Amino acid sequence: MPDHTDPAGREAAATAASDWNAETLRAALGKAAEWTIDYRSHVEERPVFPAVAPGDVRRALGSAPPRSADPFERVLADFDEHIASGLTHWNHPGFLAYFSSSTRAPSIVAELLVAAIGVNAMLWRTSPAATEVERTAVDWLRQAVGLPESFSGLIFDTASTATFTALLAARERAGAGVRDHGLAGGPALAVYTSEQSHSSVEKSAMAAGLGRRALRRIETDAAFRMRPEALESAITEDLEAGIRPAMVCATIGTTSTASIDPVPALRSISDRYGVWLHVDAAYAGPAAMLPEQRPLFSGWEAADSVVLNPHKWLGTSLDCSVLLYRDSAPFRASLALTPTYLESEDDETNLMDIGLALGRRFRGLKLWVLFRCVGTDGLAETMRSHIAMAAAAAARLVDGGVFELAAPVSFSTVCFRAKLEGDPEGADRWNRDILRRVNAGGRSFLSHTELDGRYTVRLSVGSVHTEERHLDEVLEALHRAATDLSPGEPG
Amino acid sequence: MPDHTDPAGREAAATAASDWNAETLRAALGKAAEWTIDYRSHVEERPVFPAVAPGDVRRALGSAPPRSADPFERVLADFDEHIASGLTHWNHPGFLAYFSSSTRAPSIVAELLVAAIGVNAMLWRTSPAATEVERTAVDWLRQAVGLPESFSGLIFDTASTATFTALLAARERAGAGVRDHGLAGGPALAVYTSEQSHSSVEKSAMAAGLGRRALRRIETDAAFRMRPEALESAITEDLEAGIRPAMVCATIGTTSTASIDPVPALRSISDRYGVWLHVDAAYAGPAAMLPEQRPLFSGWEAADSVVLNPHKWLGTSLDCSVLLYRDSAPFRASLALTPTYLESEDDETNLMDIGLALGRRFRGLKLWVLFRCVGTDGLAETMRSHIAMAAAAAARLVDGGVFELAAPVSFSTVCFRAKLEGDPEGADRWNRDILRRVNAGGRSFLSHTELDGRYTVRLSVGSVHTEERHLDEVLEALHRAATDLSPGEPG
Numbered sequence: 001m002p003d004h005t006d007p008a009g010r011e012a013a014a015t016a017a018s019d020w021n022a023e024t025l026r027a028a029l030g031k032a033a034e035w036t037i038d039y040r041s042h043v044e045e046r047p048v049f050p051a052v053a054p055g056d057v058r059r060a061l062g063s064a065p066p067r068s069a070d071p072f073e074r075v076l077a078d079f080d081e082h083i084a085s086g087l088t089h090w091n092h093p094g095f096l097a098y099f100s101s102s103t104r105a106p107s108i109v110a111e112l113l114v115a116a117i118g119v120n121a122m123l124w125r126t127s128p129a130a131t132e133v134e135r136t137a138v139d140w141l142r143q144a145v146g147l148p149e150s151f152s153g154l155i156f157d158t159a160s161t162a163t164f165t166a167l168l169a170a171r172e173r174a175g176a177g178v179r180d181h182g183l184a185g186g187p188a189l190a191v192y193t194s195e196q197s198h199s200s201v202e203k204s205a206m207a208a209g210l211g212r213r214a215l216r217r218i219e220t221d222a223a224f225r226m227r228p229e230a231l232e233s234a235i236t237e238d239l240e241a242g243i244r245p246a247m248v249c250a251t252i253g254t255t256s257t258a259s260i261d262p263v264p265a266l267r268s269i270s271d272r273y274g275v276w277l278h279v280d281a282a283y284a285g286p287a288a289m290l291p292e293q294r295p296l297f298s299g300w301e302a303a304d305s306v307v308l309n310p311h312k313w314l315g316t317s318l319d320c321s322v323l324l325y326r327d328s329a330p331f332r333a334s335l336a337l338t339p340t341y342l343e344s345e346d347d348e349t350n351l352m353d354i355g356l357a358l359g360r361r362f363r364g365l366k367l368w369v370l371f372r373c374v375g376t377d378g379l380a381e382t383m384r385s386h387i388a389m390a391a392a393a394a395a396r397l398v399d400g401g402v403f404e405l406a407a408p409v410s411f412s413t414v415c416f417r418a419k420l421e422g423d424p425e426g427a428d429r430w431n432r433d434i435l436r437r438v439n440a441g442g443r444s445f446l447s448h449t450e451l452d453g454r455y456t457v458r459l460s461v462g463s464v465h466t467e468e469r470h471l472d473e474v475l476e477a478l479h480r481a482a483t484d485l486s487p488g489e490p491g
Numbered sequence: 492m493p494d495h496t497d498p499a500g501r502e503a504a505a506t507a508a509s510d511w512n513a514e515t516l517r518a519a520l521g522k523a524a525e526w527t528i529d530y531r532s533h534v535e536e537r538p539v540f541p542a543v544a545p546g547d548v549r550r551a552l553g554s555a556p557p558r559s560a561d562p563f564e565r566v567l568a569d570f571d572e573h574i575a576s577g578l579t580h581w582n583h584p585g586f587l588a589y590f591s592s593s594t595r596a597p598s599i600v601a602e603l604l605v606a607a608i609g610v611n612a613m614l615w616r617t618s619p620a621a622t623e624v625e626r627t628a629v630d631w632l633r634q635a636v637g638l639p640e641s642f643s644g645l646i647f648d649t650a651s652t653a654t655f656t657a658l659l660a661a662r663e664r665a666g667a668g669v670r671d672h673g674l675a676g677g678p679a680l681a682v683y684t685s686e687q688s689h690s691s692v693e694k695s696a697m698a699a700g701l702g703r704r705a706l707r708r709i710e711t712d713a714a715f716r717m718r719p720e721a722l723e724s725a726i727t728e729d730l731e732a733g734i735r736p737a738m739v740c741a742t743i744g745t746t747s748t749a750s751i752d753p754v755p756a757l758r759s760i761s762d763r764y765g766v767w768l769h770v771d772a773a774y775a776g777p778a779a780m781l782p783e784q785r786p787l788f789s790g791w792e793a794a795d796s797v798v799l800n801p802h803k804w805l806g807t808s809l810d811c812s813v814l815l816y817r818d819s820a821p822f823r824a825s826l827a828l829t830p831t832y833l834e835s836e837d838d839e840t841n842l843m844d845i846g847l848a849l850g851r852r853f854r855g856l857k858l859w860v861l862f863r864c865v866g867t868d869g870l871a872e873t874m875r876s877h878i879a880m881a882a883a884a885a886a887r888l889v890d891g892g893v894f895e896l897a898a899p900v901s902f903s904t905v906c907f908r909a910k911l912e913g914d915p916e917g918a919d920r921w922n923r924d925i926l927r928r929v930n931a932g933g934r935s936f937l938s939h940t941e942l943d944g945r946y947t948v949r950l951s952v953g954s955v956h957t958e959e960r961h962l963d964e965v966l967e968a969l970h971r972a973a974t975d976l977s978p979g980e981p982g
Contacts, residue, residue: 018873019806019955020596020864022528028600029524036520036607037513050619057623061859065631068866072600075863079604083856086620090610098617103609105511109519109563113570115602115808116527118594119581126589128541129577132548140556157648158850168698182702183674199828200849206826207659207847209700211673311850315510317606318852335697337690356698358691359649359802361809365574368552372566373511375559382509464510 028072029112035076036108039084040091043465047442048092050085057086088445093465096474097447099255099283099413102463104315106373110366111317121360122352131351134364137371138322141310144376145288148301153324154351155363159282160200162307162323165355167191167204167247169305169330170276174246179334183209189246190238192216194226194261196254198280210246223408224259224451226250232269239273247276252297253284256449256458258410260284263299277302282309282321283462284411287387289380293411313383313412313462315374316366328354386412386461393459393471402482406451412461415451418482428455430487437481444474519563520603526567527599530575531582534956538933539583541576548577579936584956587965588938590746590774590904593954595806597864601857602808612851613843622842625855628862629813632801635867636779639792644815645842646854650773651691653798653814656822656846658682658695658738660796661767663825665737670825674700680737681729683707685717685752687745689771701737714899715750715942717741723760736766743788744775747940747949749901751775754790768793773800773812774953775902778878780871784902804874804903804953806865807857819845877903877952884950884962893973897942903952906942909973919946921978928972935965 020028060082089095091102121130138153156162171178175186183189189210193201195217205215216234218226235245248270250261263279270277279300281288285308288297300306304326311320325331336353352358370379390412397403397416406415418434420427435448435457447458459474511519551573580586582593612621629644647653662669666677674680680701684692686708696706707725709717726736739761741752754770761768770791772779776799779788791797795817802811816822827844843849861870881903888894888907897906909925911918926939926948938949950965 022532025531025596025599026524026528028597029520029527029603032600032603032607033517033520033524036603037517039607040516041513049616052619054615054619055623057620058627061624061627063630065635065862066866067868069869070863070866072597072864075597075860078863079856079860083620083624084608086623087608087610088616088618089608090618091608101609101611103606105516106519106563106566108516108603108606108609109523111606112520112523112527112599112603115594115599116523116530117575117578117580117582118592118599118808119578120592120809124545125540125579127579127581128543128545129548129574132546132577133552133574136549136552139554144556157852158848160848160850164847171700178700178702179697180703182679182696182705183700184677184679184702186675188673188675198849200847203826203828203847203849205673206670206828207699209662209669209674211669211675212671214673317609318611318850321850335694337694337697356655356691356694357649357651358689358694359651359809359812361648365570369566369570371556372561372569373563375557375561377558378560 031072031076035080043089043092046089046092048089048094048445049439049442050087052086057082091463091465092445093463093467093470094444094474095463096459096461096466097445098460099312100460100462100466101312102315102465103317104370104374104464106369107316107366110369114362114365117362119362121362122358123350127362130362130364131349133362133368134351135349137364137367138324140371141308141322141367142324145285145308146294147306147324150326151306151324152328153322154354155367156321156323156355157319159198159280159307159309159321160203161355162321163200163249163278163280164204164207165323165331166278166305166307166325167208168334170247170278171208171210172334173276173330174244188214188243190214190216190243191247191249192218192231192234192245193249194218194220194251194254196220196224196256196259197249197251198255198282201249201280220259224254224257226261226266228262228265228269231266235269235273235275245273245275247278249278249280252279252281252300253411256451257407257415258284258413259407260296260410263303267299267302276304279303279306282307283312286310286314286379287383287411289376290384293387310367310370314370314379315382315464316370320363320367382464386466389466389468389471390414390459390461393475396475397478400479402479406454406456414459415449415456416459417454417456420487424454426487430485431455431457433485434478434481437485438474438477441477444470444477446474522563522567526571534580534583535585537580537583539580539585539936540930540933541578543577548573582954582956583936584954584958584961585935585965586954587950587952587957588936589951590803591951591953591957592803593806593956594808595861595865595955597860598807598857601860605853605856608853610853612853613849614841618853621853621855622840624853624859625842626840628855628858629815631862632799632813632858633815636776636799637785638797638815641817642797642815643819644813645845646858647812647814647846648810650689650771650798650800650812651694652846653812654691654740654769654771655695655698656814657769657796657798657816658699659825660821661738661769662699662701664767664821665735679705679734681705681707681734682738682740683709683722683725683736684740685709685711685742685745687711687715687747687750688740688742689746689773692740692771711750715745715748717752717757719753719756719760722757726760726764726766730764736764738767738769740769740771743770743772743791744902747942748898748906749775749904750898751787751901754794758790758793767795770794770797773798774803777801777805777870778874778902780867781875784878801858801861805861805870806873806955807861811854811858873955877957880957880959880962881905881950881952884966887966888969891970893970897945897947905950906940906947907950908945908947911978915945917978921976922946922948924976925969925972928976929965929968932968935961935968937965
């Protein structure tokens with residue numbers, strides 16, 4: 001407890017209370033900038049996944065908050081020693097797990113500026129430029145990926161939030177009055193998505209009060225694409241049972257295999273039954289900037305809403321997930337509320353009216369800075385090189401005879417496994433061991449999934465730091481692990 | 492369209508595609524750091540609210556994304572000319588609107604480090620230190636505000652998201668099985684909060700599928716505090732009507748007046764009926780660090796969940812909203828899902844299991860850095876000075892005889908109006924005009940609300956940049972405006 005009868009103590013606290021002066025801030029920013037440059041230059045020398053056990057970092061940081069201020073040098077030293085050494089390095093060039101992502105350098109600088117100004121973009125009035133830069137950057141992205149002018153949108157933290165927000169709009173359209181009356185007493189609603197879609201669709205259905213059981217996991221074909229005829233059967237069955245279809249969520253670039261649902265066929269069906277069509281292109285969406293990839297996005301221009309994440313493949317820092325929609329009315333209908341204390345006389349878009357969060361970071365700036373400092377040609381070229389690297393890696397994996405592809409290669413994602421005929425469980429164990437061995441080496445980081453009930457290794461190229469040589473290295477490590485851990489003859 | 496048959500064009504694009512090298516990043520960070528220091532040193536010379544009309548910024552930024560890269564110098568110059576001049580300056584010392592907030596310098600530096608490492612804290616495994624720093628910083632905050640060890644928690648973007656997440660947990664407890672079966676077919680649920688509570692409670696009820704009508708706005712007393720007996724009546728009425736009470740949301744520091752609900756009495760009632768008690772202390776919560784303010788928080792230690800926003804009064808940058816709870820089980824029960832591709836063998840907290848979003852920024856770092864670089868004594872002292880400045884301003888406002896308080900002064904928030912006996916509509920007009928005049932001056936920025944049906948001006952002190960002289964200035968401006976705009980005799 002601070003002793004408030006002690007004048008010396010009060011004085012010390014009063015000194016600590018004022019913010020750093022310009023010189024202290026300049027010195028701290030200079031040190032943090034040097035740390036940043038050193039980190040990015042040498043991250044490859046660190047193991048991708050750190051050698052820490054649960055609780056190690058917490059113990060090192062101490063259990064109680066400090067009463068008095070520490071100089072930044074000491075804080076940065078502790079950060080370097082205890083925190084940076086306990087990170088999984090998403091900006092390591094060998095990070096090829098999940099959907100690999102990275103932070104392009106201009107986005108780092110943009111985040112500094114965002115923090116410096118510290119505005120809240122909830123209303124146009126609470127920071128006009130923040131709202132207008134966000135709308136500009138979102139519209140630039142729309143143009144770059146070739147979506148029609150009728151689409152507009154805004155930036156959320158994650159695709160989970162964007163998809164949830166779209167579901168609320170779809171829910172309102174399917175069950176008019178849910179906003180006011182809620183779901184109790186109304187008809188059950190259903191959401192349709194493929195077996196391969198992201199868990200956020202399921203979570204959204206749960207959060208929105210539709211329940212997990214409202215989710216129809218539509219079966220996929222051999223290439224992991226939603227079967228349109230299975231969708232139509234599910235919808236008609238529900239309608240016969242008095243269940244109202246609320247949303248079809250198609251995916252362009254699914255989480256496991258990056259497969260592409262047949263969006264035009266799904267649009268026809270959802271049109272036929274008056275159902276909202278949402279397209280989850282969180283990972284792959286930015287690749288529509290490449291003319292040669294554009295045909296894969298056929299049909300998304302007819303969706304009611306689309307989500308794409310610049311923080312995945314485009315290289316903005318977390319978090320930056322763009323939701324685009326053709327009509328803002330159902331979004332406003334589902335959630336907009338303006339309390340008196342936020343009423344304003346400005347006839348302008350107030351982004352807080354779309355979505356749940358009131359306070360809003362100035363997320364648009366990093367996307368705008370990235371467009372300006374890299375340009376659409378540069379952004380496209382990076383993705384083109386990732387797609388080429390992934391295709392080459394897939395070809396070389398198969399060439400060795402040890403591995404086989406577990407799914408068609410789509411965008412920059414490769415799903416594969418070491419082949420072991422006649423012993424699926426042995427194959428699962430072998431592949432799990434191979435993945436563990438490669439990841440334990442610290443030079444590469446891959447992830448896994450399950451396809452057709454089988455353990456499957458995934459490699460996804462999406463970092464601005466990744467070069468051919470990093471793929472050479474992981475391919476060599478995979479082959480070496482497969483040989484070292486060879487299960488021999490199946491029992 | 493890029494011409495991909497042109498080898499020179501391809502080469503240029505390939506150059507642009509690679510990320511900045513260390514020297515380019517160093518130069519850009521240096522320029523952005525100097526811009527930051529200059530901005531913070533001179534922000535007081537800018538008008539708090541910018542002289543822009545809707546659309547001005549968008550027009551200046553241009554309508555199409557650039558194909559080629561611009562040097563950072565040019566981008567920064569455009570940022571300065573077109574964007575920084577179109578901001579509402581939340582870090583201006585005269586910003587006294589809403590709940591005034593500001594970014595303390597160490598938080599700016601922390602955001603740079605967060606962007607530099609660019610990790611995703613969805614699972615412990617996806618960045619062990621990010622999860623553990625977040626847990627450490629949240630626990631330090633818990634200790635600093637005196638909540639018992641039984642509370643743990645995590646960081647969301649905003650209090651809206653935190654309260655929504657708490658409502659999902661409460662919804663699951665009140666209507667077991669909502670997670671799986673949804674709300675259709677089940678009993679109607681209700682949420683109780685005061686007439687003065689934040690709009691996010693209403694939005695959460697809408698988003699969660701309970702509907703706006705599920706919200707019971709409980710009446711308040713003369714000091715704008717929820718009336719316990721009115722709460723109990725509402726609950727018993729609902730029970731008699733077959734409606735199930737899901738959550739009571741009490742507020743410590745309401746949005747308009749910063750009033751404080753009688754939490755111990757509300758806890759007794761919610762215990763009696765087995766209802767979840769959530770405490771919204773988004774604004775005021777950090778003030779529990781002050782021993783002399785701690786009694787105002789009586790009862791919150793018995794809540795099921797509490798939300799406090801370090802990005803409001805504590806000085807972290809947006810976004811940093813801390814949700815604390817006594818039991819994580821109902822949170823997991825309401826939403827947790829782990830898809831195969833994220834299954835891991837680590838026996839550790841995976842923060843994505845609490846809440847909707849999967850991807851998670853490393854928000855814990857700025858809170859940890861702030862504790863280290865300022866210390867709890869320093870953080871407390873800043874809030875203490877704000878409370879003293881608000882009290883002094885209120886006293887001087889009343890002294891002049893022109894203004895009267897519209898609510899008891901609570902924490903650092905003052906609600907007031909210019910007095911005009913017998914003409915409430917004239918008074919509303921007068922006060923609206925006074926506020927407009929003061930805000931138009933560009934030296935101060937106040938907001939307004941409605942209390943007892945009357946237009947009310949609000950002044951809230953919460954920025955590390957605000958000093959006594961800034962309050963002198965706004966008080967003088969208010970008195971001058973009241974005199975200049977005096978409505979004379981009421982009609």
